[in-house]
Amino acid sequence: MYEGIVQDLIDELGRLPGIGPKSAQRIAFHILQTESFDVTKLAETLLAVRDKVKFCEICGNVSEQDRCSICRDPRRNQSLICVVEEAKDVVAIERTREFRGLYHVLGGAISPIDGIGPDDLRIRQLMQRLADGTVEEVIIATDPNLEGEATATYLSRLLKTLEIKVSRLASGLPVGGDLEYADEVTLGRAFEGRRVVVG
Amino acid sequence: MPVYRDEAVVLRTHKLGEADRIVTMLSRRHGKIRAVAKGVRRTASKFGSRLEPFMVADVQLYEGRSLDVIQQAETLGAYGADIAADYASYTAANAMVETADRLTEAEGSLQQFLLLVGALRSLARREHAPGLTLDSYLLRSLSIAGWAPSFGQCSRCGAPGPHGRVVVQLGGVVCDDCAPAGTAQLDASTLGLLGALLAGDWPSAEASDDRTRAKASGIVSAYLQWHLERGLRSLTHVSREVPPAS
Numbered sequence: 093m094y095e096g097i098v099q100d101l102i103d104e105l106g107r108l109p110g111i112g113p114k115s116a117q118r119i120a121f122h123i124l125q126t127e128s129f130d131v132t133k134l135a136e137t138l139l140a141v142r143d144k145v146k147f148c149e150i151c152g153n154v155s156e157q158d159r160c161s162i163c164r165d166p167r168r169n170q171s172l173i174c175v176v177e178e179a180k181d182v183v184a185i186e187r188t189r190e191f192r193g194l195y196h197v198l199g200g201a202i203s204p205i206d207g208i209g210p211d212d213l214r215i216r217q218l219m220q221r222l223a224d225g226t227v228e229e230v231i232i233a234t235d236p237n238l239e240g241e242a243t244a245t246y247l248s249r250l251l252k253t254l255e256i257k258v259s260r261l262a263s264g265l266p267v268g269g270d271l272e273y274a275d276e277v278t279l280g281r282a283f284e285g286r287r288v289v290v291g
Numbered sequence: 292m293p294v295y296r297d298e299a300v301v302l303r304t305h306k307l308g309e310a311d312r313i314v315t316m317l318s319r320r321h322g323k324i325r326a327v328a329k330g331v332r333r334t335a336s337k338f339g340s341r342l343e344p345f346m347v348a349d350v351q352l353y354e355g356r357s358l359d360v361i362q363q364a365e366t367l368g369a370y371g372a373d374i375a376a377d378y379a380s381y382t383a384a385n386a387m388v389e390t391a392d393r394l395t396e397a398e399g400s401l402q403q404f405l406l407l408v409g410a411l412r413s414l415a416r417r418e419h420a421p422g423l424t425l426d427s428y429l430l431r432s433l434s435i436a437g438w439a440p441s442f443g444q445c446s447r448c449g450a451p452g453p454h455g456r457v458v459v460q461l462g463g464v465v466c467d468d469c470a471p472a473g474t475a476q477l478d479a480s481t482l483g484l485l486g487a488l489l490a491g492d493w494p495s496a497e498a499s500d501d502r503t504r505a506k507a508s509g510i511v512s513a514y515l516q517w518h519l520e521r522g523l524r525s526l527t528h529v530s531r532e533v534p535p536a537s
Contacts, residue, residue: 202528203385204382204386204524204525204527205303205385205388205389205524207524207525237340237343238344238345238375241376242378245376245378266335268335269335273339275338275341275366277340277369278339278340
């Protein structure tokens, strides 16, 4: 235990996800001992991020304005919506530069064991977005794990009532992996989603 | 015994650090195991989907100081994908694994393991309506845990049945003499369904109508919540609709 404010700093850092007591102590001493470390800038950024950043009123992505830069961009394909679990997934898909449509962030996946049901996600807002008939295709890009698949199942069933094309991101073998290490479900999916090369 | 091997069904997972997960499993021989699966969240992980909830796997682990570490996993029963493809089955399976997690808090048992694996397999194969499979599992897992309900003789004085009043606090049906004042009478078809679910009499259970199933589910939920003391989070999300036949 350290005295007073140093221990307070270690305790506060230790509350952040992924930072244990040892890491918190190391960061605290880096802040204390490194003269070039700009504490004011870090403190100002932390305050600013809490004050200025909010969730886009349309898609739920993080934004400094009421609408995020993607929803404000008129060059994006307005007839295409990609449904993701978290704002982090938007960044991952944007990095591919393959998708030029809009997004809808659900805010998680259906996980009854964690007490998260459909009403806890932004599914109602998605249905409202689809009501005006502008959107022609919804791409479900939830995580390829059990909760993500179950959420995709739920959404597909819900969207079946609307006359909109619904697609799901392909899943299969990862690039750079060895076939022999692929599990049965992944390999099965790769066979299901195989593509014709010749003929 | 630094390294050991067992068959286990995955109950739930929690994210840990950058790409790891803590996996809670109910095993055949070692009871409930909490272990770390390193790098499992990376797309190129060697574990792939083998350590997703509802999967049954042959796992090799080594003992850690607080948590064990999973070294290898081979699939024995890949039920997760089939269960997730039907929302009612998914919600039912969640309630099952949460119940198994709670009932094996102190120690696991081979019977609980086999019952859970059988119930998940049945859900994945769409053998029965998910709601019936769930209610049957709940009654039978409580019985294995030592809280077997009685739907025949009076659960208080043992007077032979049939009796029509159910008091979950007393362990099932009670005779008119033992029933507290104001206990409602339950119809014979609901009591018949509850008995069939407990005994695994599927032809009788499947012959029941939706109204009877809803009443029986209410009794099963109340009985479960009474014995577990704390409510199940997943039970409120269970979808009771009937899936299309496979």
